[in-house]
Amino acid sequence: MHSQTDRPAPALLIEGAQVILPDRMQHCSVRLEDGVITGLDVPRDGAQLIDARGLILAPAMIDIHGDAFERQLMPRPDVFFPLDLALLESDRQLAGNGIATAYHALTLSWEPGLRSVERGEQVLDQLTALAPRLRIDNRLQLRWETFCFEARPLIARALTSAQVPALAFNDHTSMAVLHPDTPLQSRPFDHDPGFPVTDMTSAAFAQKMSARALRSGLSREDYVQLITRIWQRRPEVPAAIDTMAQLGRAAGAPMLSHDDTQLKTRQFYRDRGARISEFPMRVEVAQAARDAGDFIVFGAPNVVRGTSHIGSPSAAAMVQQGLCDILASDYFYPAMLAAVARLRADAVAPLPALWQLVSQSPARALGLQDRGRIEAGARADIVLLDWPEGASPAPLLTLSAGRIAHAGRSFGV
Missing domain, CATH: 3.20.20.140 (Metal-dependent hydrolases)
Structure with a gap:
């Protein structure tokens, strides 16, 4: 009962975020294509860029x-x-x-x-x-x-x-x-x-x-x-x-x-x-x-x-x-x-x-x-969080299988 569309999700490269990985936090880029995470710190290879500096990227x-x-x-x-x-x-x-x-x-x-x-x-x-x-x-x-x-x-x-x-x-x-x-x-x-x-x-x-x-x-x-x-x-x-x-x-x-x-x-x-x-x-x-x-x-x-x-x-x-x-x-x-x-x-x-x-x-x-973690091959269900030190976090962008489900501000995609 998930969302479906005939239009494929664009390939995206999220850069600059602090990423929640299964066992650590790491500054790295995350590439998404066809609803799947295709790699961390890999070439842009024509993907649209999302500038996520100052944000936290997590599995949705x-x-x-x-x-x-x-x-x-x-x-x-x-x-x-x-x-x-x-x-x-x-x-x-x-x-x-x-x-x-x-x-x-x-x-x-x-x-x-x-x-x-x-x-x-x-x-x-x-x-x-x-x-x-x-x-x-x-x-x-x-x-x-x-x-x-x-x-x-x-x-x-x-x-x-x-x-x-x-x-x-x-x-x-x-x-x-x-x-x-x-x-x-x-x-x-x-x-x-x-x-x-x-x-x-x-x-x-x-x-x-x-x-x-x-x-x-x-x-x-x-x-x-x-x-x-x-x-x-x-x-x-x-x-x-x-x-x-x-x-x-x-x-x-x-x-x-x-x-x-x-x-x-x-x-x-x-x-x-x-x-x-x-x-x-x-x-x-x-x-x-x-x-x-x-x-x-x-x-x-x-x-x-x-x-x-x-x-x-x-x-x-x-x-x-x-x-x-x-x-x-x-x-x-x-x-x-x-x-x-x-x-x-x-x-x-x-x-x-x-x-x-x-x-x-x-x-x-x-x-x-297929989901619940950020790693190559996992479903591209992710959330970008605005989470200043000592403040409450707020989701700015939610992707479901690589498609935008929620956007709290424009990321140019």
């Missing part, structure tokens, strides 16, 4: 999980805008933030409204139709709510597409009905027979469901009745997960588990082929993922804000402890670059190592072997 960022596009789809509760308008705007925002590959975290839920299966089908079809007009590589993370059996045909169809989506296993249903005496971060394995369930007939539970009901376009009472009916599916959920995981493995889809709280949870999904732990909610779970060689994802907004908005581990601390491989935009596209800047300012690690959190590591986790 890869967002493994971003749901900020939902704000373009539904900027206010139950207020929807045309899908093409919303997705084109999300594409522009991504390019403007230096992101050239984005996996839209498309929630497929039993809820009506924004996160319904019907809406998911529309997004999938619209992204396909818009592909020739999109500036960056727009892909999908199928964020499957495991109680939503209605989504299975859509997931099966999406997994057969040329650009295989990622498949994430979410269980916000069990989280929603968790007894209030049990902290979210320490809840048991979701399929534990002794899982502590709240009283779904109580006024407190109805109040808790208010925001979800608003998002779904239902009254609070109707939403409570719906989730109560859906909860009755619980005995069938493990078998449904097994079936979808088998489809994901057969398609070669990268698979993730979401909000793991127990070692048993991580092991359950690892056994089914999900080798990415997305937003683990306890340090012990992140450590278990690291010990098993899984990829570990945390939210970039967590780094920027200095804390998780729901009380999960500090992402900055996880980076420092070697328990975070990937930073995702989560709900705010600018957070990826801002998180790297904050970690750099705090001297957590050298910039090349920090940049891997938003480029090479997500590329590896997602099986995108």
Whole structure:
């Protein structure tokens, strides 16, 4: 679902920038042609010149999980805008933030409204139709709510597409009905027979469901009745997960588990082929993922804000402890670059190592072997940054497969 055009991208030579390479910073020229990096410090050979003196050149960022596009789809509760308008705007925002590959975290839920299966089908079809007009590589993370059996045909169809989506296993249903005496971060394995369930007939539970009901376009009472009916599916959920995981493995889809709280949870999904732990909610779970060689994802907004908005581990601390491989935009596209800047300012690690959190590591986790680094033969997904010492960075130029996706000023191309 990436942008395509009949007009080939011009050959370019970017000179004068300080370049973020996989293991070091280096002043060198970078040549691009036919959407690929063709060499470092090689002859100009007729390429157009981009003067990048005083700037930093980096691999464009890869967002493994971003749901900020939902704000373009539904900027206010139950207020929807045309899908093409919303997705084109999300594409522009991504390019403007230096992101050239984005996996839209498309929630497929039993809820009506924004996160319904019907809406998911529309997004999938619209992204396909818009592909020739999109500036960056727009892909999908199928964020499957495991109680939503209605989504299975859509997931099966999406997994057969040329650009295989990622498949994430979410269980916000069990989280929603968790007894209030049990902290979210320490809840048991979701399929534990002794899982502590709240009283779904109580006024407190109805109040808790208010925001979800608003998002779904239902009254609070109707939403409570719906989730109560859906909860009755619980005995069938493990078998449904097994079936979808088998489809994901057969398609070669990268698979993730979401909000793991127990070692048993991580092991359950690892056994089914999900080798990415997305937003683990306890340090012990992140450590278990690291010990098993899984990829570990945390939210970039967590780094920027200095804390998780729901009380999960500090992402900055996880980076420092070697328990975070990937930073995702989560709900705010600018957070990826801002998180790297904050970690750099705090001297957590050298910039090349920090940049891997938003480029090479997500590329590896997602099986995108052609991007995420600046070297000969790699896809020409790059970003030029205006990054004065001690100031916040700003993307000035984003190239996707060598084509201009965003330009904050004229570079003569």
